[in-house]
Amino acid sequence: MQYADVTNRLAGLGSDKWVLSAAANARIRAGEAIINLTIGEPDVPTPDSLIQSAIAAMGAGRTGYSNGRGEPALLAALSDKYTTLTGRPIGIDRFLCLPGTQTSLYLVLQALCDPGCEVILGDPMYATYEGLIRASGAMPVPVSLDPAHAFRLQAAGIAAAITPATRAILLNTPHNPTGAILRPAELDAICALAAEHDLWVISDEVYGNLTHDGAVFTSALSNQAFEDRVIVTASISKSHAAPGFRSGWVCASADFCTRALPLSETMLFGSQPFIADMTAAAVASPPDLATAMAARMAQRASIIHAALDGVAGLHVHKPEAGMFALLDIRALSNDSQAFALALLDAEAVAVMPGASFGKAFEGWLRLALNASDDATREACTRIKRFAESYQP
DSSP states (O other), rough: OOOTHHHHHHTTSGGGHHHHHHHHHHHHTOOOOEEEOOOOOOSSOOOOHHHHHHHHHHHHOOOOOOOSSHHHHHHHHHHHHHHHHTTTTGGGGGGGEEEEHHHHHHHHHHHOOOOEEEEEESSSOOTTTHHHHHHHHHHHEEHHHHHGTOOOOHHHHHHOOOOTEEEEEEEESTTTTOOOOOOHHHHHHHHHHEEEEEOOOOOTTTTTTOOTTTTOOOOTTTGGGGGEEEEEESSTTTTTTTTGGGGGEOOOHHHHHHHHHHHHHHOOOOOOOHHHHHHHHHHSSSSSSHHHHHHHHHHHHHHHHHHHHGGOOOOOOOOOOOOOOEOTTTTTTTTTHHHHHHHHHHEEEEEEEEEOOGGGGGGGEEEEEESSSSHHHHHHHHHHHHHHHHOO
């Protein structure tokens, strides 16, 4: 039997990266008391007000087909959101509504890239990015993110990686897994470089509302001089504790949205109207839930730093935003998956190995900040005990 080449390009780039998470969940289902710090889910359930909004919409008959671009109320809410964010009018013709950031990025890359193209991105990177790029036929070109620059992607590193095949630069700010926030000057330098080489800038900004300790997020759309080549994706999964509803969007130029709309319609001819209504309510509401969640996660990052930084050669990197802290284990091991599996076996603590996020992150671990303060402290106690006696 014959298969499309895309199945070969994506071999090993799917659930294989989530071995630790799958192992932890299997043990939890079997009744083991695992402290699971693998997945970046919100630390609260979806607000009842949003659930009731979706229920009310279904009760009102909002269960039919939608149009391919998005429901009018959601498009209006997104227009208001980005007009406020950028300080200039962002019309409804500059959005496409899709089920989550993942699908949005898939659409964008399919719309921009041909086989043989290259997409530059930071390493470490979110675990699905390589697969998203390869699915389009393009090749990912990783640029190592330097801890000396707090893991913020630099224009100089991008410039050194540009070739005639480069089509786009993929940003993630705030960044997963590092929590780094690109500064306005850094964004401007990257966008200016893209303009010089006629490249697209794709910015995944799903963590934009989850900043810690007064850190300030700047969207890649902020500078009007570059807005025609910048494409932003985001969703309500993190900011509104609604990952299971799969509701996100693309914000780009009107021309991009018009060109990409037929492609979007081949993937999913219109999202569910009742979810669109719920999303419109979420987008239009103050970011109180995200602000409170970010404060709790910043506190847990501080707990981890106080408990583990300097212990047995470990180093903790505190994030500026997002749902994760980083643990540098290179003094003990350069095999993050073996270390994480041994930690799970010995201490019933599940963390993500850095190797799942790119070659530059080998020797690191990613710790989710969505467990309670007490569970986070207990996990630190167990990690400390494991590290102090670890023998590779």
